Amino acid sequence: MEIRIERATTLKEKPKAGEALGFGKYYTDHMFVMDWDRGQGWHDARIVPFGPIPMDPASMVLHYAQETFEGLKAYRTKDDRILLFRPEMNARRFANSNRRLCMPEVAEEDFVEAVTQLVACEKDWVPAEEGTSLYIRPFMFATEAAVGVHPASSYKFVIILSPVGAYYPEGVNPVKIYVEDEYVRATPGGTGFTKCGGNYAASIAAQVKAEEMGFTQVLWLDGVHRKYVEEVGTMNVMFMIDNEIYTAPCDGTVLPGVTRDSIIHILKSWGYKVNEMHLAIDDLMKAGHDKTLQEAFGTGTAAVISPIGELRYKEDEVTINDFKTGELTQKLYDTLTGIQWGDIEDTFGWTREVK
Structure with missing residues (x-):
């Protein structure tokens, strides 16, 4: 893929060393943009100065939510190399999301090439402090100006970059989780396996509810029976019960996380049995009470590993590992990071150097 580069004439002031970066607070000087039109396909791939994207008020994304996105990171090593982590997996998931929403797919090699070239262009923005990284946000949306429900005739694929700090500035500490039994996140045949904005918008009500009750995140149950454990907030979730690992299967309602897949590979390489199965919330709470539930944690790109110290389901509460980060949880975090x-x-051959 040929990518035209238009350099910014005025560069932004980069955050100073040691400055708290936060998450999504700063953005780099450039972004990648590529357009798709029916009858022409993808065209005009370009890296241009970061800035507003002109949109018609009738752009279909604003009315019918044809939008998908991804999230991955670039890392600066101690010997000053820049590494990407499994970008081809994000490319495949992006294609699956787009296929479900009747949007054009970006070829895996083009997705990876666009990410690689943009990061190479902005490599000075990759922070060097411990725990920091460059967050990469590819996204696509419908641009056709039309008020009518149908697949759009034009789309825009964009990638923006943001230097981010450690997700947990004070270290990896357990969180309190509320088990949601009123709202549902996904149902079979829906878009639960995609990474689209609509999934996240629909989850906000439960998140607000949980926070008002003093909990950090929501544990979602399946949308049919309201019985089986699926995800935690925007992360996959895993439980260690009697020295075996349990996590929901990716069978249409759970996001196939890159971190989830990586953790499963690591666990199996260490000899753990990983059960990808539907785990009933009643069985999970029982395991919590009889102390066979040894550890629990969420997995995702932003936080990597988020240990769970407490679960509340209806009026029942369990504390996990004395509300401390478990030995296995910490080892997984240290290994993957x-x-x-x-x-x-x-x-495993997961990293890819950006030259």
Whole structure:
């Protein structure tokens, strides 16, 4: 893919070393943009100065929500190399999301090439402080100006970059989770396996409810029976029960997380049995009470690993591992982040250097 580069004439002031970066607070000087039109396909791939995107008020994304996105990171190693982590998996998931929403797919090699070239262009923005990274947000949306429900005739694919700090500035600490039994996140045949904005918008009500009750995140149950555990907030979730790992299967209602897949590979390489199965919330709470539930954690790109210290389901509460980060949870976090930052040998072949 040929990518035209238009350099910004005025560069932004980069955050100073040691400055708190937050998450999504700063954006780099450039962004990637590519257009799709029916009858022409993808065209005009370009890296241009970061800035507003002109939109017609009738742009279909604003009315019918044809929109998908991804999230991945670039890391600066101690020897000053820049690494991407499994971008091809994000490319495949992006294609699956677009296919479900009747949007054009971006070829895997073009997705990876666009990400790689943009990061290479902005490599000075990749922070070097421990725990920091460059967050990469590819997204696509319908641009056709029309008020009518049908697949749009034009789309825009954009990638923006944001230097981010450690998700947990004070370390990896357990969180309190509320099990949601009123709202549902996804149902079979729906868009639960896609990464689209509508899924996240629909989840906000439950998140607000949980926060008002003093909980950090929501644990979603399945949308049919309101019985089986699926995801935590915007993350996949795993439970260690009697020295075995349990996590919901990716069978249409759960997002196939890149971090989830990586953690499963690591666990299996360590000899753990990983059960990808429908786990009933009643069985999970029982395991919490009889202490066979040893550890629990969410997995995702932003936080990597988020240990769970407490679960509340209706009027029932359980504390997990005395509300402390479990030994396995911490080891998984240290191992995966070690691979991502180049501190641990990547025996899985997951990292890709940006030259």
